[in-house]
Amino acid sequence: MRVAGIFKTFPLGKKGSVRALDAISFDMAQRELVAVVGPSGCGKSTLLRIIAGLETPDAGEVRIGADTPATLTARHRLGVAFQDHGLLPWLTVAGNIGLPYRLAGLPPDPARIAALAGMVGLSKFLEAVPRQLSGGMRQRVSLARSIALDPVLLLLDEPFGALDLVTRRTLNQELQSLWTDLGTTTLLITHSVEEAVQLADRVLVMAARPGRIHAEFRIDLPRPRDRALTNSLPFLNLVQAVSSSLDDASAASGEQTEPGA
Amino acid sequence: MIRQAPRGGAPLRAVGTLLFLAAWEAIGRTGLWGESFPALSTIGGVFVNDASRNLLLRALGRTAESASYGLALGAIAALLLASASSLWPRLRIGLDTLATGIYAIPTITFGPVFILVAGPEATPIVLSALSAYFPIFVALDSGLRFAPAAQRDLAAVLGASRARAFGRVDFPAALPAFVDGLRLAAPGAVLGAVLGEWFGAPRGLGVVIISSLQNVRIPQLWAAALLCVTCSLLAYVLLSALHRQAHRRYAW
Numbered sequence: 001m002r003v004a005g006i007f008k009t010f011p012l013g014k015k016g017s018v019r020a021l022d023a024i025s026f027d028m029a030q031r032e033l034v035a036v037v038g039p040s041g042c043g044k045s046t047l048l049r050i051i052a053g054l055e056t057p058d059a060g061e062v063r064i065g066a067d068t069p070a071t072l073t074a075r076h077r078l079g080v081a082f083q084d085h086g087l088l089p090w091l092t093v094a095g096n097i098g099l100p101y102r103l104a105g106l107p108p109d110p111a112r113i114a115a116l117a118g119m120v121g122l123s124k125f126l127e128a129v130p131r132q133l134s135g136g137m138r139q140r141v142s143l144a145r146s147i148a149l150d151p152v153l154l155l156l157d158e159p160f161g162a163l164d165l166v167t168r169r170t171l172n173q174e175l176q177s178l179w180t181d182l183g184t185t186t187l188l189i190t191h192s193v194e195e196a197v198q199l200a201d202r203v204l205v206m207a208a209r210p211g212r213i214h215a216e217f218r219i220d221l222p223r224p225r226d227r228a229l230t231n232s233l234p235f236l237n238l239v240q241a242v243s244s245s246l247d248d249a250s251a252a253s254g255e256q257t258e259p260g261a
Numbered sequence: 262m263i264r265q266a267p268r269g270g271a272p273l274r275a276v277g278t279l280l281f282l283a284a285w286e287a288i289g290r291t292g293l294w295g296e297s298f299p300a301l302s303t304i305g306g307v308f309v310n311d312a313s314r315n316l317l318l319r320a321l322g323r324t325a326e327s328a329s330y331g332l333a334l335g336a337i338a339a340l341l342l343a344s345a346s347s348l349w350p351r352l353r354i355g356l357d358t359l360a361t362g363i364y365a366i367p368t369i370t371f372g373p374v375f376i377l378v379a380g381p382e383a384t385p386i387v388l389s390a391l392s393a394y395f396p397i398f399v400a401l402d403s404g405l406r407f408a409p410a411a412q413r414d415l416a417a418v419l420g421a422s423r424a425r426a427f428g429r430v431d432f433p434a435a436l437p438a439f440v441d442g443l444r445l446a447a448p449g450a451v452l453g454a455v456l457g458e459w460f461g462a463p464r465g466l467g468v469v470i471i472s473s474l475q476n477v478r479i480p481q482l483w484a485a486a487l488l489c490v491t492c493s494l495l496a497y498v499l500l501s502a503l504h505r506q507a508h509r510r511y512a513w
Binding site: 053073079 | 409410411412414415416417418419420421422425426429430433434510511512513
C-alpha cells in the first residue's frame with residue numbers, strides 16, 4: 001500500500017479551518033503490520049478513514065496495489081474493525097461474522113464462519129447475540145467479521161481502545177498469532193505504545209496540528225511476542241524509545257488553525 | 262433509550278386513578294358542573310341497557326376497524342416516503358416538504374371533500390391515515406438518518422450497495438423508531454376515524470357522538486367519548502409493549 005502526500009483540512013465555520021493531515025506519506029509492504037501512534041487529535045483516525053475511502057483527501061492519493069480505496073471497497077476486499085465494534089444487536093455471533101457476505105451479496109459460508117469464530121475463541125457462542133457477550137468478546141466478533149472476506153488490507157482503528165487493560169493485554173496475547181498467520185497487510189491505529197510494539201513490524205509516530213509523520217521505528221523483535229518477550233529489555237527499550245518520540249511529537253504539536261476568509 | 266418508571270410507582274398510580282374517578286363520581290352526583298357532566302355510574306348505566314350497549318359496541322368495532330386500516334395505510338405511506346428519502350437522498354428535501362405539506366393541511370376542512378371523493382364509508386379511513394402517517398414518517402426518517410455511525414461506516418467499507426445497506430443494516434436499526442412512530446400515531450388514527458365519521462359515515466363512534474348530542478343523550482354521548490379514549494389508550498399500551506420488544510431486540 002502506498003499513501004502519498006495526503007493533505008486534509010476541516011472547516012471550523014467562522015473560525016476558519018484546521019489542517020488535520022499535512023503531507024502524510026508512507027508505504028506498507030505486503031503482509032506488513034504497521035501501527036500508528038500519536039497524541040489525541042493528531043489525525044490518526046482521519047488517516048484511517050481516508051485509507052478506508054470514508055473521507056476524501058484534499059490532495060494526495062492512496063493505492064492498495066493497483067486499487068484505490070473505492071475500487072477495493074467495490075471488490076469487498078477491505079476489512080475494518082473500529083473501537084465501536086458496530087455489531088448488529090439483532091444478529092447472532094454467526095450472523096455478525098457472516099454480515100460481510102450478506103452486504104457483499106454473497107452467500108454466507110457456514111464452515112468459514114465457524115472457523116473464524118474458532119480463530120477468535122468463540123466457537124461455543126455462535127448462536128449468542130451480542131447483548132449476551134462481554135466487551136472483549138464483542139471485539140473478537142468484530143475482528144472475526146473484519147477478516148471474513150479475506151481482505152487485501154485490514155484497518156484496525158483502536159479495536160481494543162474501549163477495553164480494560166487486562167482484557168486488552170489478554171486479547172493482544174491471544175490474537176497476535178492470528179495476524180501473523182493471516183498475513184494480511186494491516187494498519188493498526190492505537191493509543192497504546194506497548195500494543196503497537198507488541199503487534200507491529202513497524203511503528204509510525206504522528207505529531208498533531210497538523211497531523212504528520214514524526215518518526216518511524218522498525219520492530220525487529222522475534223515472534224511470537226509473548227509475556228516473556230514483552231518483559232524483556234529489548235522490548236522495554238523499544239517501548240521507551242517510541243514513548244520518548246511520542247512525547248517529542250506532543251511537544252512539537254502546534255496550533256494550526258487557519259483564519260476564515 | 263427507554264426510561265423505566267421508578268419502582269413502587271404502580272400503587273401511587275392506582276391511588277391517583279381512584280381519587281380521580283371518585284372526584285368525577287362526586288361532581289356528577291352533586292351536579293356541581295351541571296347536567297352535562299354526569300356521574301361515572303350514570304355513564305356506566307348506559308352499558309346496562311342492551312340496546313345502548315349493542316349500539317356502542319358495534320360503533321366501537323367500526324371505529325376501531327377504520328382506525329386500524331387508517332394506521333396501517335399511514336404506516337405504509339410513511340414507510341414508502343421515509344425509505345425513498347433514505348435510498349435516494351436527492352429526493353429528501355422534496356419528500357420532506359411533501360410529507361410536511363400534506364400534514365399541514367387541516368383535515369377538518371377537507372372532510373366534506375373526502376366524503377364526495379372517497380365516499381362516506383372510506384372517509385374515516387382516509388382521515389385516520391392522514392392523521393397517522395406523519396408521526397410515523399418523522400420517527401422512521403429520524404431512525405434511518407441517525408443510524409449508528411459505526412454500522413453505517415461498516416456497510417460503506419464492505420462495499421454494500423445502498424439497497425443492501427438499507428435492508429441489512431439501516432432499516433432493522435430503525436425498527437424501534439418505526440414502532441415508536443406507530444405508538445405515537447395510534448391515538449391520532451382513532452381521532453381521524455372519529456372525525457371522518459362526523460362527516461356522514463353511516464356507522465361508528467363519531468356517528469353516535471353526533472346523534473347523542475343532537476338528541477341530548479348526555480350519558481350516551483359521554484360513553485361514546487370515553488370509548489374513544491379507551492380505544493386510543495389500548496392501542497397506545499399495546500404498541501408500547503411492541504416498542505419495548507423492538508427496542509430490546511434491535512437496539513443497544
